[in-house]
Amino acid sequence: MNKILIQGNHVIGEAAIRAGCRFYAGYPITPQNELTEYMAENIRKVEGGTFIQAESEIAAINMILGASAAGARAMTSSSSPGISLKQEGISSMAADELPGVIVNIMRGGPGLGNILPSQGDYYQATRGGGHGDYRTIVLAPDSVQELADLTMDAFDLADKYRNPVLILADGMIGQMMEPVVFGEPRPRKYDESYVLKGAGKGRSRFIRGLILDALKMEEHNWKLHRKYQAIEQREKRCEISRTEDADLLIIAYGTAARIAKGAIKRSREAGMKVGLIRPITLWPFPDHVIREFSDKVENFLVFEMNTGQMLDDVKLALNGRGHVHFYGRPGGVVPTPVELAKVIAHHYNNNRSLDED
Amino acid sequence: MKKVFGKPESLKDAIFHYCAGCGHSITHRLIAEVIDEMGIRDIAIGIPPAGCAVLAYNYFDIDMLEAPHGRGCAVATGMKRTLPDKLIFSYQGDGDLAAIGTAETFHAANRGENITVIFINNAVYGMTGGQMAPTTLLGQASTTSPPGRNAILDGYPVRMSEILALLEGTKYIERCAVNTPANIIRTRRAIKKAFQYQMDDVGFTMVEVLSQCPTNWKMTPIDACKWIDEVMALSFPPGVIKDIKGKG
Ligand SMILES: Cc1ncc(C[n+]2csc(CCOP(=O)(O)OP(=O)(O)O)c2C)c(N)n1
Numbered sequence: 001m002n003k004i005l006i007q008g009n010h011v012i013g014e015a016a017i018r019a020g021c022r023f024y025a026g027y028p029i030t031p032q033n034e035l036t037e038y039m040a041e042n043i044r045k046v047e048g049g050t051f052i053q054a055e056s057e058i059a060a061i062n063m064i065l066g067a068s069a070a071g072a073r074a075m076t077s078s079s080s081p082g083i084s085l086k087q088e089g090i091s092s093m094a095a096d097e098l099p100g101v102i103v104n105i106m107r108g109g110p111g112l113g114n115i116l117p118s119q120g121d122y123y124q125a126t127r128g129g130g131h132g133d134y135r136t137i138v139l140a141p142d143s144v145q146e147l148a149d150l151t152m153d154a155f156d157l158a159d160k161y162r163n164p165v166l167i168l169a170d171g172m173i174g175q176m177m178e179p180v181v182f183g184e185p186r187p188r189k190y191d192e193s194y195v196l197k198g199a200g201k202g203r204s205r206f207i208r209g210l211i212l213d214a215l216k217m218e219e220h221n222w223k224l225h226r227k228y229q230a231i232e233q234r235e236k237r238c239e240i241s242r243t244e245d246a247d248l249l250i251i252a253y254g255t256a257a258r259i260a261k262g263a264i265k266r267s268r269e270a271g272m273k274v275g276l277i278r279p280i281t282l283w284p285f286p287d288h289v290i291r292e293f294s295d296k297v298e299n300f301l302v303f304e305m306n307t308g309q310m311l312d313d314v315k316l317a318l319n320g321r322g323h324v325h326f327y328g329r330p331g332g333v334v335p336t337p338v339e340l341a342k343v344i345a346h347h348y349n350n351n352r353s354l355d356e357d
Numbered sequence: 358m359k360k361v362f363g364k365p366e367s368l369k370d371a372i373f374h375y376c377a378g379c380g381h382s383i384t385h386r387l388i389a390e391v392i393d394e395m396g397i398r399d400i401a402i403g404i405p406p407a408g409c410a411v412l413a414y415n416y417f418d419i420d421m422l423e424a425p426h427g428r429g430c431a432v433a434t435g436m437k438r439t440l441p442d443k444l445i446f447s448y449q450g451d452g453d454l455a456a457i458g459t460a461e462t463f464h465a466a467n468r469g470e471n472i473t474v475i476f477i478n479n480a481v482y483g484m485t486g487g488q489m490a491p492t493t494l495l496g497q498a499s500t501t502s503p504p505g506r507n508a509i510l511d512g513y514p515v516r517m518s519e520i521l522a523l524l525e526g527t528k529y530i531e532r533c534a535v536n537t538p539a540n541i542i543r544t545r546r547a548i549k550k551a552f553q554y555q556m557d558d559v560g561f562t563m564v565e566v567l568s569q570c571p572t573n574w575k576m577t578p579i580d581a582c583k584w585i586d587e588v589m590a591l592s593f594p595p596g597v598i599k600d601i602k603g604k605g
Contacts, residue, residue, distance in 0.1 A: 022439075023435065023438065023439060025435070050438040050439070052434065052438070052468075054431070054464075055460050055461070055463075055464035056460055058428065058431070058460075058461070059428070059431040059434075059460065059461050059464065060431075062424065062425060062428035062431035062432050062435070062461065063431050063432070063434050063435035063438075064435060065424075065425075065428075065431075065432055065435060066404075066422065066424075066431065066432035066433060066434060066435025066436040066437075066439070067435035067436065067438065067439045068435070069422045069432075069435075069436065070402075070435065070436040070439035070440045070443075071439060071440075072435075072439040074435070088425055089425060089428070092425050096423070196402055196420045196421075196422055196436075197402070197420070197440055197443060198399050198400040198401060198402055198419070198420050198440075198443050198444075199398060199399055199401075199418070199419055199420050200399045200400075201399065204417070204418045204419050204420050204421070205420055205421075206414035206420065206421040206422065206423070207421070207422045207423065208414060208421075208422075208423035209423060210407075210411055210412070210423060
């Protein structure tokens, strides 16, 4: 297998095309333009590949909706403000049970914010994001290699559950270069019967989200809910590292997890037993792993590049057990491992007094 | 006995929910008749809007995909690019097409997407209860322009067909009506032409249909049909607005 040095945003495009993505629509926004440009350059070279520079993020997601209903593996990408615009379309795809991959290379917000790495969109991503009772699977890579792997997985998961899947990263991972080996994509499994392609000789079908009757709408909501429960049972993923002897566990994802790994190395060198739980799926959230550790570990430090969003999920997972601390910096500030190591030392050394709170 | 009138095969055996005298049901029937006549029921896919026609899939016996409000042309773009051999049409009201969905319509037209738009202009938002639409006439009362549309406060009626005709991507645009038998026949012919252009890969086509809405216009069905000729047609003159293959 060939290892190549390649940029994160390009990796998403390449992995998507290899995974059989044949429809991409997007609207320029930093820090993900390299992905849109990669698709412009490359997807039209494959048979049946369509690239459209859409007039807006709203148009892009609705093109994806149409292409997906017509049977294409389809993807759109954007960054925070553009993802906000896509939400009605994502909600519609969830209602219609249409697969699709949406990439959010997050930036600092709210509002126009800036173009720097941030994790401010965790709530939006993990709570559905748009209106109505629905969920999207959310994958959060922490390296360019994982970006490649998860992009391929995203298409499979979207098909398997007929649901939108989000890839949540930031400009740091999107723009850094790392060596990557592309895996072999799995053959697509998607029942042709879901595809709208004209009635042919058979019965006509329709796809819609409007269900005026309350009981029927409820039935659809419960059906989706059961699907989400199945996803929660089967698809939670996380990485745990250096947890065997840990007295303090950091919980971080994406870029924050990379920083945490650096900080943990330093802390370990200084004799502190610190480990990491890194959620890879943000929804479904790997709460079971965190809960299991609460038998052994008393102190958890949630570290995010925001003011504390995943923090809620960690607290829900622990349900009152252990002490949950938080360190985060919003707005596009990327904390350093040295900075985080100081926070770790503070909590580590205060363990005893905190336990007595 | 020779059968002279029947239900098109491309319509289901369902009773339209539309109000008495509404133009939507006539237009539905015309589309279905044309699909039958052209023998394209097997490859036709319709994209109904949010609007009075949101339930069109209950009536059309063809594949259909609901679009979010205003996004019909974007959804149609995604479908058509994926399935270039199918006949893809969106069906959109004036609020849908000329207000919330202006950008999607404009740019699909400008890209010259090989799709057909059936644009129902009834000069109001029907489904939500008769609010002002971008096409509401000056002086026309609606629930959100109670004293009548006032140009200074509410702007002017938008003529989308003329605007889109300026774009190089559009190939055929005609404004018709479904208020008289003669106009209905003309509309049927226009829909057929638009679909034929699409089948021939000519490019973006649109048929605008002036469509009576007696309920929200607060008129009898007969008065509503007359109002189209006597008042609405002055602001929205019917006729071929653009045809790259020449008139007729
Ligand atoms: C995002 C969004 N905004 C508003 C609505 C509510 N809505 C549904 S249909 C409609 C307007 C319908 O008017 P028009 O497009 O003129 O079609 P008609 O009902 O007259 O056929 C509106 C505003 C919606 N469904 N979605």
